[in-house]
Amino acid sequence: MNIPLFPFWMCVLVPFILTLFVFSRWKLKLRLALIPAGCAACTFLSFTFFFRIPGIVFPLTLAVLSTLAWIGVFILLSFFRDPERFPLEEPGVILSPADGTVLSISTVYGGEVPCTVKNGQPVELCELLHPGNPIREGTLIAIEMLLTDVHVNRAPISGRIIHQEYIPGRFYSLRNPESRSQNERVYTVYQDSEIRIGMIQIASRLVRRIDIFKRTGDTIERGERVGRIRFGSQVDLLIDQKTDVRIRVREGDYVRAGETVIAGISAKT
Helix, strand or coil: CCCCHHHHHHHHHHHHHHHHHHHHHCCCCHHHHHHHHHHHHHHHHHHHHHHHCCCCHHHHHHHHHHHHHHHHHHHHHHHCCCCCCCCCCCCCEEECCCCEEEEEEEEECCCCCCEEEECCEEEECHHHHCCCCCCCCEEEEEEEECCCCCCEEECCCCEEEEEEEEECCCCCCCCCHHHHHCCCEEEEEEECCCCEEEEEEEECCCCCCEEECCCCCCEECCCCEEEEECCCEEEEEEEECCCCEEECCCCCCEECCCCCEEEEECCCC
């Protein structure tokens, strides 16, 4: 039986080329390109053996494997998408810095070691106690991002970055208790004329990759892209208690970066 060459090569080459384009666009490590290459190889073998070898078990197995591999590539492409967002023009609002689900809303008190929750485990945010941190107390809102969420983070307010601190992560076994506080993190404080807000980007313990687009001293606009976390991750927002704000989200709400209002700054009387 002859192989239908045109549909066959279209099924292999088009997804393969699109995937390689994404890897090049985001400057990923070259070894990750083995993923679409493996998908293309499995698809090629499944088609070849299906048309040339009697029997169905072996080619069918390859076809199933190639299908699962392409599903994985689709999820990967979905993860690296970066759609345009249109921030609300309403003054005095704080926008969500990330896509995801509001995991928790808590209060941070001065002098205590603040904790957030990631994957059901507490993570100590010791950077909030460092001398250079301008925010000591406030409301902490944790937003959990799943693999299928957009992982580009956006500025919650317009203003200027007055503080930024990088906390390198360490590779531990997930069973090691010390791993709870060893996630890679980036703590950034934004300030405008009314409020200071801290944003804590928390990477997965297994991936450890945070891209930073803005640095200390940079001016930012509300909803502007400020960073990205690779794969499973979380973003916490610390709203300074010195400003009277009203939280507009609840635990379990789904929010979108640069569009969903998570808090409003009360008008001064």
